[in-house]
Amino acid sequence: MNLAALDLNLLVALDALLREGNVSRAAMRIGLSQPAASHALQRLRDLIGDPLLVRTGARMELTPRALALRAPLAQTLEQVRALFVAEDFDAAHSERQFRLMMPDLAVELLMPSFMGKVTKLAPHVRIDVVPWRGPAIFHPEFARTIDLVISIGNAFKGFHRQLLYTDSDALAVRRGHPVGTKLKQRDVFLNARHVAVIIRGQNEDLIDTWLRSKGIERHIALVVPGYIEALHVAARTDLVAFVPRRLIAALARQLSLITIAPPLDPGIDEQFMFYPTRAQMDPGSIWLRKLMLETGRELDRERRKAS
Helix, strand or coil: CCHHHCCCHHHHHHHHHHHHCCHHHHHHHHCCCHHHHHHHHHHHHHHHCCCCEEEECCEEEECHHHHHHHHHHHHHHHHHHHHHCCCCCCCCCCCCEEEEECCHHHHHHHHHHHHHHHHHHCCCCEEEEECCCCHHHCCHHHHCCCCEEEECCCCCCCEEEEEEEEEEEEEEEECCCCCHHHHHCHHHHHHCEEEEECCCCCCCCHHHHHHHHCCCCCEEEEEECCHHHHHHHHHHCCCEEEEEHHHHHHHHHHHCEEEECCCCCCCEEEEEEEEEHHHCCCHHHHHHHHHHHHHHHHHHHHHHHHC
């Protein structure tokens, strides 16, 4: 049989005829006129080589061939429909695994609240957080494994960008730091020894990129690959960490840190959520993004309340 020449509407008509066992009712079921349904039945008889529906006295009855076709045809049509209709994401029963890429500060700020939601709504879903890498080393093979990226305003090829939350940068020092609040003064800030954060895939701390644009260089004594490491070092030394303000607030009590306003204000930081273009209409991806956006919005609401 030449499938390219097959009118798939005939399968819909056949399904209706097999379900109703009556041409008139089958026509009503699929919105055809009775002559059109009769014409479809004749075409089906010619195609299959079987009368399918025969008159027995005052009634119409399905032939054995027609009865044998009923179940497999219904299953086939359901599979065809599934090709064009996305399956719903059943969070409560899903065992899907999602891979997220984000820096350590995003893990600290977002994941406790985010995982609280996941645990409540989707207890069998697994979330894997993988080490962050910048766009320059974000290769296509790796990108295909990622469901969500949290990052500042970089561009990740093949991913859409959506604002997640905003932040600002401040200085973090240990309680009892010898110069403490004097770091608000530019000369004290420049004479202090700093811990810089250079994340994988970056050439320097983004703060230093910004400072250099102002013609300023700070004294970097130590470079670490993560923000949390920078805060741990600042908590146990006299080094100064210039990091996102939200992260300082999250760990201030635990690490005995204080927040100092810098002598120069870098302005607002924007943290974005990136998701793959290929998964834009995927119900599971939509669910994941919605949950992450809710978590980011909660951070911004907390900030507005605090201010």
